[in-house]
Amino acid sequence: MTDVIVIGAGPAGLAGAIACAQSGLKTVVIDEFIKPGGRLLGQLHEKPSGEWWNGIKESDRLTKEAQDLSVNIRCGVSVYNLEKEANKWSVHTNKGTLSASFVLIATGAAEYPIPLPGWTLPGVMSIGAAQVMTNVHRVQVGKKGIIIGANILAFAILNELQLAGIHVERIVLPEKGPLSGKAGVPNEVLKSLTDASKLAPSSFLRLGGRLMKSDGLRKMAIKFFPKNGVKMNGTPLLLRKAAVEIIGDQQVEGVRVADIDAEGKIILGSEKIYEADFVCIAGGLYPLAELAAVAGCPFQYIPELGGHVPHHSEIMETPLDGLFVAGNITGIESGKVAMAQGTTAGYSIAKRAGKGGIIDDLLQQAVQNVRTVREQAAIQFHPEINDGRKKIYEQWEELYTKKQNEYDDVKIG
Incomplete structure (x- = not known):
């Protein structure tokens, strides 16, 4: 019984x-x-x-x-x-x-999925799937990757991938849309990250997080955000770039990205392609x-x-x-x-x-x-x-x- x-x-x-x-x-x-x-x-x-x-x-x-x-x-x-x-x-x-x-x-x-063109290609996975494949099944998910989505879960698993010797080239945002929601808006993403700044490893970063709680200061920070990004555990976070398409023939070959403004609007004529053989989508x-x-x-x-x-x-x-x-x-x-x-x-x-x-x-x-x-x-x-x-x-x-x-x-x- x-x-x-x-x-x-x-x-x-x-x-x-x-x-x-x-x-x-x-x-x-x-x-x-x-x-x-x-x-x-x-x-x-x-x-x-x-x-x-x-x-x-x-x-x-x-x-x-x-x-x-x-x-x-x-x-x-x-x-x-x-x-x-x-x-x-x-x-x-x-x-x-x-x-x-x-x-x-x-x-x-x-995990929340964030669908975008090309997301059914072999080599595209959720960030959680990459974690399980790496830490549970001991499978190398790829050699050169890109994470689409900037949140606490993505940063935590990024560190685990790095510990396993897996190279993540950069982190970009998803394109703003009905399914990506706030995850595609730099101002909202920065707000969510500064809300968690009390967990930062240094007093300088914690102070910066408190200052960024002001909407005006966040918008200014985004405006002057470095073009090459800010490194998170050695991987650049590109807060002003959004993934518009995952490209490849039989498998992932790269990600087409475009510059965006503080509210996530695509800046026409700014598209470029970043090479990659795997992509992790981090929707939360x-x-x-x-x-x-x-x-x-x-x-x-x-x-x-x-x-x-x-x-x-x-x-x-x-x-x-x-x-x-x-x-x-x-x-x-x-x-x-x-x-x-x-x-x-x-x-x-x-x-x-x-x-x-x-x-x-x-x-x-x-x-x-x-x-x-x-x-x-x-x-x-x-x-x-x-x-x-x-x-x-x-x-x-x-x-x-x-x-x-x-x-x-x-x-x-």
């Missing part, structure tokens, strides 16, 4: 399964990939302290800890539906139907929340969290009895935050299952730990994440006060 089914074997799912199992709940984790770890498997970066964050080692640690607690981890299992029947959740998969009193959805995030991330929608969970669109997220409380419950969420499905953040949320969800499930003892204290500590980890996060995909969290929790308190009273010893902050 299974008590908890966790959908997703990434950092949130594994951490949630561990907390459930530690609380005496029989737990099964399912994931469509061939091995557990999720996004952790592709992560490798140096923290501000000088220590290295090795996602594969972290994944191995979590997996071993879960298995030592008798968590059943089943990979290669895809979920296509889940529904509540009587007091049980039925999770329908390609390997049959599983049932449990509680379900934790920890499906993570997916959004919560992968389809399964919560299939289950009937209500949603709210909150840009500060990365898009549409299921209604949930700070202890990771949803309005649907027995359904919990954790990780990037609730808003785009780092792997460490996802793990902290998973632990919170696990103890929250244990509390709902009637487990006594120190569960209340553990849940309180887990909630506080999420706040602490978020505040100390080395990478923030959305600088206004705290505002987004406040919105979703205030909405929960407003809409589900009666349900929240059952957990009146856990404050929403």
